[in-house]
Amino acid sequence: MQPDLSTDAPAAVCGGSGLTPAQLEAFHRDGFVGPIDVLDDAGVARARAALDALLPRLGELEPELYEVEAAWSERPDEVVCHFLGGWLVEPVLRELVFHPAITTPCADALGVDRLRFWHDQVFYKPAGHPGVVPWHQDESYWTRTAPANHVTLNLLLDDADDASGCLMFVPGSHRFGLLPPLPFDSPLEAIAERLTPEQRAAFRPWAVPVRAGQATLHHCRTLHGSGPNRSSRSRRALVFNYMGPDTRVADPSGAPLLRGVAPLPFGALVEGPHFPIVLDRRAGAPGGA
Numbered sequence: 001m002q003p004d005l006s007t008d009a010p011a012a013v014c015g016g017s018g019l020t021p022a023q024l025e026a027f028h029r030d031g032f033v034g035p036i037d038v039l040d041d042a043g044v045a046r047a048r049a050a051l052d053a054l055l056p057r058l059g060e061l062e063p064e065l066y067e068v069e070a071a072w073s074e075r076p077d078e079v080v081c082h083f084l085g086g087w088l089v090e091p092v093l094r095e096l097v098f099h100p101a102i103t104t105p106c107a108d109a110l111g112v113d114r115l116r117f118w119h120d121q122v123f124y125k126p127a128g129h130p131g132v133v134p135w136h137q138d139e140s141y142w143t144r145t146a147p148a149n150h151v152t153l154n155l156l157l158d159d160a161d162d163a164s165g166c167l168m169f170v171p172g173s174h175r176f177g178l179l180p181p182l183p184f185d186s187p188l189e190a191i192a193e194r195l196t197p198e199q200r201a202a203f204r205p206w207a208v209p210v211r212a213g214q215a216t217l218h219h220c221r222t223l224h225g226s227g228p229n230r231s232s233r234s235r236r237a238l239v240f241n242y243m244g245p246d247t248r249v250a251d252p253s254g255a256p257l258l259r260g261v262a263p264l265p266f267g268a269l270v271e272g273p274h275f276p277i278v279l280d281r282r283a284g285a286p287g288g289a
């Protein structure tokens with residue numbers, strides 16, 4: 001499975017100027033920042049159309065993707081629709097992986113001149129869907145790569161608020177240390193029993209409502225989760241995960257980092273067509289300073 005990396009950036013996407021100093025300060029202080037503007041109305045419409053065409057074909061496309069959440073496949077009326085690898089089959093998602101309006105704030109947050117793609121995800125909660133995304137740190141699922149210099153941009157294709165299950169974050173939790181992974185279909189609060197008394201005392205979640213076309217950005221150790229969609233609106237999120245350019249394989253097992261990707265040996269640079277450099281701001285680089 002070799003993704004076609006040729007891409008023309010979609011016209012209907014905002015700037016690419018990156019995080020303001022205040023946004024960067026918030027990211028370092030709290031472990032997340034948002035909302036940030038990414039797509040204009042035409043860009044949202046284009047991404048929605050692409051995703052809506054993909055969703056009914058998930059069963060047929062599953063072998064080409066990195067992963068479709070098994071619990072959702074078994075119990076779609078209870079569990080949030082979640083899959084990885086949409087960029088492999090949908091050109092609009094592939095374009096967004098490389099777009100400066102997405103990559104620039106992520107590179108700013110990580111403090112890197114070169115940004116490497118890790119993978120994409122989709123989280124879809126139809127209107128009235130009871131599924132939740134339990135509180136978790138992304139890094140709990142990513143310990144097969146190191147160092148932990150990864151970031152997540154969660155782009156909403158619908159207005160999201162408390163009623164539709166917008167993302168919630170625990171400010172400062174990126175300094176909690178690494179917590180254990182939990183099954184995707186766990187209850188929202190399942191992490192509570194894994195927290196120390198100090199962490200429990202510091203567990204004061206913030207909900208971050210966003211408009212369609214806006215995103216939140218969070219550090220790979222920031223605790224985040226989302227509740228059910230009690231509204232009559234869809235809640236569609238495209239998620240883009242990036243990492244520093246020098247990330248290496250930290251898993252001695254030799255298993256592929258993602259399904260269908262050629263295995264990389266322990267200690268090797270995470271690179272290749274599935275993990276492209278998506279932004280290079282070094283002097284002399286194409287598009288760089």
Ligand SMILES: O=C(O)CCC(=O)C(=O)O
Pocket residue numbers: 123133138152153154166167224225226237239
């Ligand atoms: O969109 C959601 O509810 C969960 C997203 C998430 O876990 C992420 O962006 O890392």
